[in-house]
Amino acid sequence: MGAETPVDDARPCILLLDGDVLSRHALAEYLRGCGYRVVEVTTSEELFAVLDHGTPMIDTILFDLDAPGSVNGFALRAMVRDAYPGIDLIAAGSTEKAAKEAANLCEEGPELTRPYDPQLVIARIRRMQARRDDEDG
Amino acid sequence: MDNVAMLDAHGPEARPVLVVEDDPLLRFMLCDLLRAEGLVVVEAANAEEALGVIAAGLDVEVVFTDVQMPGPFDGLELSRRLQASHPDIAVIVTSGHLDGSLVAVGIPFLPKPYVPTKAVGLILSVLERRRAHGG
Numbered sequence: 001m002g003a004e005t006p007v008d009d010a011r012p013c014i015l016l017l018d019g020d021v022l023s024r025h026a027l028a029e030y031l032r033g034c035g036y037r038v039v040e041v042t043t044s045e046e047l048f049a050v051l052d053h054g055t056p057m058i059d060t061i062l063f064d065l066d067a068p069g070s071v072n073g074f075a076l077r078a079m080v081r082d083a084y085p086g087i088d089l090i091a092a093g094s095t096e097k098a099a100k101e102a103a104n105l106c107e108e109g110p111e112l113t114r115p116y117d118p119q120l121v122i123a124r125i126r127r128m129q130a131r132r133d134d135e136d137g
Numbered sequence: 138m139d140n141v142a143m144l145d146a147h148g149p150e151a152r153p154v155l156v157v158e159d160d161p162l163l164r165f166m167l168c169d170l171l172r173a174e175g176l177v178v179v180e181a182a183n184a185e186e187a188l189g190v191i192a193a194g195l196d197v198e199v200v201f202t203d204v205q206m207p208g209p210f211d212g213l214e215l216s217r218r219l220q221a222s223h224p225d226i227a228v229i230v231t232s233g234h235l236d237g238s239l240v241a242v243g244i245p246f247l248p249k250p251y252v253p254t255k256a257v258g259l260i261l262s263v264l265e266r267r268r269a270h271g272g
Binding site for chain 1: 162181182186
């Protein structure tokens, strides 16, 4: 990769692990809309690559317990707690739970101006997934 | 703006840029810079994810793709499939293992390793050319 490091940014940073590109994109945009900086990763390996790099500094990890990778969600939680005790960890076992946790983060977020309805995020994810599955099928 | 509009962000005229890159830090840096330019960006970690994004109906304007990535097919195959199925989508290819011969067949190419700001400049120039030609 290039020699540059991520640009400086004062926004709180969330590391989002989700193996489904559509869920991940929708949740990440939702969180960005609340003022967070979001790093998207698809596997446990990618998650640890970002953490081990050290920048950007991660404040919170929102992760799918069933995300792909060689480390399962429960082991991942233990490993992160051990190696990075200053990072908040939020586990989600479903899209619904992830959206609700994202909504909770938004309520604490730097730019909340109105309440967000996680059900709308879930509905959008479901619609996109259905279209994708129709094309694949 | 409701939640769904927020997810579509930046208004109906803003078509996303799809970045396909398996290095999470490089992907983040590039996408972060593109967002700082006001662009809507979708991130995919491999070619299969990228096709899933297109299949889901996201109206992507430009795909910036690496070539060698994990998965059943690579970035070159992705660009071939997109040219066949979505000729309106501009594709830019980056790789550390190809030369610029893609340029001869009309595909913009950026050799790796690259400085992310250079990739941003190339993506913006492709977008500007398309918009100047009403694309």
